[in-house]
Amino acid sequence: MPADTTPADIRSADIDGYRDQVRGFIADRGVPMPGEGVRVPRDAEQERAVRAWLRSLYEAGYLGAGWPAQWGGRPDHRPIHDLVLMEELIRADAYRPLDQTMLASHALIEFGSDAQRRELLPRIRGGEHIWCQLFSEPETGSDLASLRTRAEPDGDGFVVTGQKIWSTDAQWADMGMLVARTDPSINRHAGITAFVVPMNLPGIEVRPIREMTGLAEFCEVFLDRVRLDASHILGEVGGGWQVVTSGLASERAFVGANAVQLERMFADLVALAAGARLPDGTAAIEHEDVQAQLADALVRVEEVKLIVRDTVDRILIDNEHPSDGPVAKLAYTELNVALCERAMDLIASAASIDDSIADIADRWQHNFLWSRALTISGGASEIIRGIIGRQLLGLPRA
Numbered sequence: 476m477p478a479d480t481t482p483a484d485i486r487s488a489d490i491d492g493y494r495d496q497v498r499g500f501i502a503d504r505g506v507p508m509p510g511e512g513v514r515v516p517r518d519a520e521q522e523r524a525v526r527a528w529l530r531s532l533y534e535a536g537y538l539g540a541g542w543p544a545q546w547g548g549r550p551d552h553r554p555i556h557d558l559v560l561m562e563e564l565i566r567a568d569a570y571r572p573l574d575q576t577m578l579a580s581h582a583l584i585e586f587g588s589d590a591q592r593r594e595l596l597p598r599i600r601g602g603e604h605i606w607c608q609l610f611s612e613p614e615t616g617s618d619l620a621s622l623r624t625r626a627e628p629d630g631d632g633f634v635v636t637g638q639k640i641w642s643t644d645a646q647w648a649d650m651g652m653l654v655a656r657t658d659p660s661i662n663r664h665a666g667i668t669a670f671v672v673p674m675n676l677p678g679i680e681v682r683p684i685r686e687m688t689g690l691a692e693f694c695e696v697f698l699d700r701v702r703l704d705a706s707h708i709l710g711e712v713g714g715g716w717q718v719v720t721s722g723l724a725s726e727r728a729f730v731g732a733n734a735v736q737l738e739r740m741f742a743d744l745v746a747l748a749a750g751a752r753l754p755d756g757t758a759a760i761e762h763e764d765v766q767a768q769l770a771d772a773l774v775r776v777e778e779v780k781l782i783v784r785d786t787v788d789r790i791l792i793d794n795e796h797p798s799d800g801p802v803a804k805l806a807y808t809e810l811n812v813a814l815c816e817r818a819m820d821l822i823a824s825a826a827s828i829d830d831s832i833a834d835i836a837d838r839w840q841h842n843f844l845w846s847r848a849l850t851i852s853g854g855a856s857e858i859i860r861g862i863i864g865r866q867l868l869g870l871p872r873a
């Protein structure tokens with residue numbers, strides 16, 4: 476990219492044409508499991524549909540386009556294409572592959588051996604392999620470096636024993652990306668190693684956790700003397716921490732899609748206010764206090780869209796600030812909670828809901844129950860505030 480390229484150059488260059496292509500593809504192909512909040516297949520048929528959907532996105536060159544050419548990437552791929560894809564998937568209410576499989580493919584490309592890449596990347600492209608991430612443990616979340624799952628040397632490999640938790644998609648995953656402690660005697664980070672683990676190995680037991688939305692999206696995973704050989708090591712022995720941190724950074728490309736999500740949510744909030752009937756039969760939106768709340772919500776949505784857009788602009792010209800990811804994540808996830816709470820207030824104040832917005836009201840109730848999860852996954856809000864305060868503003872530790 477020329478040094479003087481601006482975000483506006485990147486946004487304007489042929490993006491409309493690409494967006495039309497993506498929209499056409501989605502319209503022709505149809506989406507499996509449409510609907511906000513449907514993030515995990517509920518039965519074998521939905522699972523097959525999601526795998527076929529992922530395969531078709533890879534085959535059409537919309538996913539995996541940024542991979543190195545030898546693994547199927549396209550020379551004309553630009554990062555903004557990923558953003559356009561995510562935006563259009565949100566608009567179409569489609570199952571979104573912003574998941575552990577995507578993080579695993581980045582880790583394999585960056586740290587995997589050629590044998591691992593040759594074996595595993597085509598299976599991701601083919602929808603054959605879904606991945607889960609086996610990082611968090613019952614006593615280890617925010618402070619991941621304190622993890623206790625042990626991988627003890629055994630011949631040319633390791634034997635792994637421990638427990639993981641909150642492993643998204645583990646109940647249907649074929650492969651897991653595991654981090655375990657290979658050397659308890661040295662510094663917390665250096666003693667950790669990453670592994671690629673077939674989820675059907677003897678000694679692995681997966682127990683889904685049903686969350687308050689009614690869905691079971693993540694699981695407990697028990698590892699009881701699971702034998703891994705050298706081919707399962709991802710990167711260097713003792714290099715697991717780099718694998719963990721690089722995977723989290725690769726999510727950044729999709730942060731921009733949150734602006735579209737917020738636009739959608741605001742439209743849904745207005746629709747809810749128009750279709751929520753108060754006991755006197757009037758619509759909530761006819762009342763001044765509700766109108767003032769909507770105006771306030773719009774201002775906050777526009778603020779966060781600007782933050783997100785700014786972040787994306789810098790990502791597009793490879794000029795991110797260290798504060799970009801934390802600030803955009805905190806701003807989006809906290810506003811998401813606030814909008815959900817506003818919607819629940821509207822629902823609570825209503826005597827009835829117009830039939831025409833029944834789906835929207837359902838969606839708000841689901842999103843309300845889910846919204847806190849987003850303030851925890853990928854870094855809890857308290858941790859992010861700490862990062863912004865201490866690491867970015869240089870404030871003293873309280």
Ligand SMILES: Cc1cc2nc3c(=O)[nH]c(=O)nc-3n(C[C@H](O)[C@H](O)[C@H](O)COP(=O)(O)OP(=O)(O)OC[C@H]3O[C@@H](n4cnc5c(N)ncnc54)[C@H](O)[C@@H]3O)c2cc1C
Binds near residue numbers: 852
């Ligand atoms: C939707 C979702 C999907 C997830 N998917 C996965 C997955 O696929 N694989 C995986 O391995 N994990 C996954 N996780 C787990 C996630 O990474 C952890 O929940 C997260 O790291 C927080 O860890 P914890 O739950 O142990 O909470 P803790 O770290 O115990 O934190 C509990 C509370 O204390 C606060 N806190 C902790 N330390 C500090 C501090 N130093 N300063 C101030 N406050 C602090 C936290 O902010 C939080 O409010 C997922 C979580 C969610 C919600």
